Amino acid sequence: MSQYYQPSNRITVGGVLGLVLLGAAAAVPLAFLYVYAVWYIPFIYINVLLTLGFGAALGFVFKKLTKAGKLRNPALVGWLTLALGLWAWYVQWVVYITLLSGAGETESLGSRASFTHTSFDTDIFLGALTSPSAVLSMLPRLAESGTWSIFSVTISGFFLYLVWCIEVGIIVLFSWFRPHAQAAAPFSELAGQWAQKLTFPQSALAFADTEATKKALEAADWDHMEVLPSDTPTAHFGRVHLYHVPADPDCCYLSLENVTIETDKNGKPSEKTTDVLEYLRVPEPIRHQLCARFGAQLTPA
Incomplete structure (x- = not known):
């Protein structure tokens, strides 16, 4: 018998399906909340906190599902939650592109901040959600023109890609860490x-x-x-x-x-x-x- 706890790596079919299906479903409203908050709160420092909060919320939900499903296989839970984190990242891009397509007038909130009015089209959202290639093909064009600015300087190109990499890293890492730790926790x-x-x-x-x-x-x-x-x-x-x-x-x-x-x-x-x-x-x-x-x-x- 090992001196340290070793997970049994056992799983249940219901637990895996619950993590995948309920986790994927929960990611959708969380992505909506995240993107709408970022869209209407034009302060970069708060947006960083929102990204951290989005990732933390995903990790919390996935951990609860891992615990409820009695999944004691850290490797499997890790891979599944990595995939769910990428799904959440993709959904938030679909929501953002949908809002971008309905963008209207930009309203100033002073010399350093502004936000753009928008409308949400369900057909555009569903069409984009089922067309990953179309969504991903838009990213280079968005990177070229930039999607936001700070101190009147539009961030684009390499630096915008860097921001996006940090964002996806936060979302995926937070999605993975807590459920993976739960799967590795002692279980009788x-x-x-x-x-x-x-x-x-x-x-x-x-x-x-x-x-x-x-x-x-x-x-x-x-x-x-x-x-x-x-x-x-x-x-x-x-x-x-x-x-x-x-x-x-x-x-x-x-x-x-x-x-x-x-x-x-x-x-x-x-x-x-x-x-x-x-x-x-x-x-x-x-x-x-x-x-x-x-x-x-x-x-x-």
Whole structure:
């Protein structure tokens, strides 16, 4: 038996169909929201956040579908969500081209911003949606003339292609990351359910030498993890996560991360985390010892 959790790579037909069909369907309204927001909010900095939000929303939906479908094959889920991310990217282009075809007068919002009135034609949208070659053939023409400007400078050519590459990269990466991580998360084949994540209330002393920590815990030296005294203020400490299934004593795994609290120039704190180890198998007696040591309470079976 491996010291670390290994996904079984099992899937269900219903789970795969649910991810593909429901994921593809969910991408359509999300693409509409994204493109309409970008069209009517003429501020490049906000548009960057909208792209991040679009990708994050896709990743959230695909993760939920992966979890609901009990898909434990990270490779398959990865390839499927990459394809769904590309589908979402394509749909948003179809929506944009549809709005572009109905574009009318441009209204100024001052010296630095403006937006163009438009109308939506369902027939044009459906025609473009089923004609990938026609949609993709328009991109070079759009790149040549440019689709937006900043500080009165129209972005076109190489730089516009670069922006588009970054955009598709964000959409696809965000679509892939969270569902792929979900598929690789601990799952009890005996109980048929995902492991519950329990973050210990008490922090640990920071794991200064991560390799030494790994070797110690792999050698069952559980005393290597020391509790951080509650009266010791520090900006650097360790956080302990336990993944377990109450109905399956053998499904229990440990993950550790180092946490650093950083403060910006305005005094606002933020966390920076670094993984130390992930999904190390923990015997049942040790599970109870660690919970007692770090002030955690397990959910009863």
